[in-house]
Amino acid sequence: MHGLINRSIQSFLRDTYGAALWLRVARGAGLDFDSFEPMLRYDDALTGAVLASATRILNRPLEGVLEDLGTYLVSHPNLEPLRRLLRFGGVTYLDFLQSLDDLPGRSRLAVPDLDLPQLELIEEGGDQFTLVCRGGPRGFGLVMLGVLRAMADDYGALVLLDDSGVATTPAKMATDPPDRPATGEEERIAINLLDPAHALGRRFELAASGGEA
Amino acid sequence: MSVSGPILPRPGDGCPPGCSGAPEPHTGAEAALGLTPRALARLMPMYLWLGTDGTIRAAGPTLAKILAVPDLPGRDFFATFLVKRPRGIAAIGALGRHAGARLHLQLRDGARTPFRGLAVPLACGKGMVVNLSFGLEVEKGVRDHALTDADFAPTDLAVELLYLTEAKALVMEELTDLTRRLEARRRHAEAEAQTDTLTGLANRRRFDRALGALIRRGTPFGLMHLDLDFFKQVNDTLGHAAGDHVLRAAAQRLRAETRSADLLARIGGDEFVLLLPGIDQPARLSAIAGRIVERIGQPIEYQGRDCRVSASLGVVRSSDYPRPEAARLLADADAALYASKHAGRGRWTFHEGASGAAALLTEPEGKAGDAADHRKRPTAGEADR
Numbered sequence: 384m385h386g387l388i389n390r391s392i393q394s395f396l397r398d399t400y401g402a403a404l405w406l407r408v409a410r411g412a413g414l415d416f417d418s419f420e421p422m423l424r425y426d427d428a429l430t431g432a433v434l435a436s437a438t439r440i441l442n443r444p445l446e447g448v449l450e451d452l453g454t455y456l457v458s459h460p461n462l463e464p465l466r467r468l469l470r471f472g473g474v475t476y477l478d479f480l481q482s483l484d485d486l487p488g489r490s491r492l493a494v495p496d497l498d499l500p501q502l503e504l505i506e507e508g509g510d511q512f513t514l515v516c517r518g519g520p521r522g523f524g525l526v527m528l529g530v531l532r533a534m535a536d537d538y539g540a541l542v543l544l545d546d547s548g549v550a551t552t553p554a555k556m557a558t559d560p561p562d563r564p565a566t567g568e569e570e571r572i573a574i575n576l577l578d579p580a581h582a583l584g585r586r587f588e589l590a591a592s593g594g595e596a
Numbered sequence: 597m598s599v600s601g602p603i604l605p606r607p608g609d610g611c612p613p614g615c616s617g618a619p620e621p622h623t624g625a626e627a628a629l630g631l632t633p634r635a636l637a638r639l640m641p642m643y644l645w646l647g648t649d650g651t652i653r654a655a656g657p658t659l660a661k662i663l664a665v666p667d668l669p670g671r672d673f674f675a676t677f678l679v680k681r682p683r684g685i686a687a688i689g690a691l692g693r694h695a696g697a698r699l700h701l702q703l704r705d706g707a708r709t710p711f712r713g714l715a716v717p718l719a720c721g722k723g724m725v726v727n728l729s730f731g732l733e734v735e736k737g738v739r740d741h742a743l744t745d746a747d748f749a750p751t752d753l754a755v756e757l758l759y760l761t762e763a764k765a766l767v768m769e770e771l772t773d774l775t776r777r778l779e780a781r782r783r784h785a786e787a788e789a790q791t792d793t794l795t796g797l798a799n800r801r802r803f804d805r806a807l808g809a810l811i812r813r814g815t816p817f818g819l820m821h822l823d824l825d826f827f828k829q830v831n832d833t834l835g836h837a838a839g840d841h842v843l844r845a846a847a848q849r850l851r852a853e854t855r856s857a858d859l860l861a862r863i864g865g866d867e868f869v870l871l872l873p874g875i876d877q878p879a880r881l882s883a884i885a886g887r888i889v890e891r892i893g894q895p896i897e898y899q900g901r902d903c904r905v906s907a908s909l910g911v912v913r914s915s916d917y918p919r920p921e922a923a924r925l926l927a928d929a930d931a932a933l934y935a936s937k938h939a940g941r942g943r944w945t946f947h948e949g950a951s952g953a954a955a956l957l958t959e960p961e962g963k964a965g966d967a968a969d970h971r972k973r974p975t976a977g978e979a980d981r
Contacts, residue, residue: 422767468763493763588739
């Protein structure tokens with residue numbers, strides 16, 4: 384698994400539950416280091432071990448942890464740069480949804496060896512959409528669920544997300560941890576875009592402000 | 597610089613003098629192509645329509661936003677924009693002659709935003725259309741003029757360029773951080789590999805390197821080989837923890853009696869070497885050795901008990917050797933050290949270097965003990981010759 388993904392999980396646990404908890408999770412997962420390097424590659428099994436250790440220590444189902452991870456990626460101040468990159472998807476939430484097909488390609492532009500699962504947005508007609516994730520590690524759909532929810536807040540859109548095509552049963556995830564790609568399996572998220580401009584979203588300036596010129 | 601070809605007729609081909617445009621198209625396909633201003637604005641939100649007199653007749657919405665002046669139509673193009681390349685374009689006729697060429701332009705006022713541009717002639721008498729883009733300065737342009745992605749045509753890769761700039765900057769930052777962390781770890785590992793972990797002094801490896809470097813540089817220096825007397829007794833009677841404590845305390849005292857530029861190393865159980873760059877006068881070396889013997893000879897407290905050791909030293913000076921060699925210096929220092937031991941411990945001895953003269957014994961400083969030397973070593977005389 385790419386270090387960026389492992390590092391995201393680490394940052395999520397550390398920023399949400401504290402540094403001490405992260406160290407416990409890392410020890411529980413049998414890591415012989417304290418921190419993932421975001422630009423290095425790691426054995427896929429480590430990701431599964433970290434998630435399993437986190438669910439054990441947090442005493443929470445994996446589904447909830449993964450969805451919270453997705454929300455964290457978009458909404459936590461420490462990850463503002465990532466939110467910005469996602470906002471490059473377009474002016475409206477609909478633009479953003481339609482840009483998701485390009486997300487793996489966009490990621491590869493920046494980090495050539497980062498292989499995100501294939502994403503496809505199907506327009507079902509009216510305000511109904513389905514996001515299909517293919518070839519990702521098991522549970523990736525849950526992370527996307529959190530991302531979609533948080534991005535809706537970011538754009539100020541009102542959406543209804545149906546995750547019945549995503550959530551693997553807790554029992555199955557326990558025996559089949561998300562360290563192996565769910566080959567051939569699809570995860571589907573049904574999206575009902577009730578109101579694209581329900582609330583005032585967060586600001587997005589196209590050119591990053593401050594700092595660099 | 598001008599590009600000519602079938603789709604870019606040169607002005608003057610059938611035009612009245614002064615006309616920058618192309619002849620009125622006659623073929624069916626060309627005649628059928630017409631665009632409303634709205635369609636043009638969508639396709640090229642940064643277009644300008646220039647009249648035959650060089651005034652701006654219309655502008656795309658993004659360019660209108662950038663220029664932000666109420667009287668845009670009717671303004672002189674060349675008063676608003678400076679055409680930097682190709683050189684010498686200051687009127688519509690010259691612009692016409694460079695139709696199809698890549699233009700480098702710049703706003704004359706305000707943010708002086710640079711642009712890339714391309715001008716093509718319209719039908720005879722209708723002037724020219726200029727399309728602009730930010731080129732590589734897109735980030736500055738977007739910031740200076742507070743543009744949003746709605747200000748760019750969906751076919752324009754400007755927003756992708758911004759995305760890429762930002763994404764690459766993030767990746768670079770991560771890589772820089774990674775390099776910094778790896779460098780810190782490398783330094784740490786290197787320091788560890790050259791440090792005696794018990795005392796924090798240098799180890800044999802680092803000492804050998806430093807000695808080699810001093811010899812290569814030709815800097816005069818003094819070298820002292822030091823051995824703790826009665827250390828084995830401390831170890832045997834009070835245990836290894838006491839021994840370790842004594843070694844740490846001795847190291848601390850050595851540090852206190854030397855400069856930060858001197859290199860102190862522990863090269864064996866209770867053996868130390870001191871490298872003193874720039875100090876090779878016997879008087880100074882004697883003074884330092886004397887202080888060391890005095891300090892080490894003071895009792896070291898361990899768990900309420902006094903541990904008593906003393907220091908025997910052998911001293912060599914690089915300037916005693918026409919061509920100093922590390923192995924020879926060390927062997928001579930060792931021989932001089934042994935002479936100190938032999939003479940009763942708690943003292944220092946100079947070795948006279950290449951001259952081969954007998955080792956010179958100085959007065960003992962500390963309270964040299966008379967217990968039998970537990971170490972099996974050759975006598976000074978044997979080692980010396």
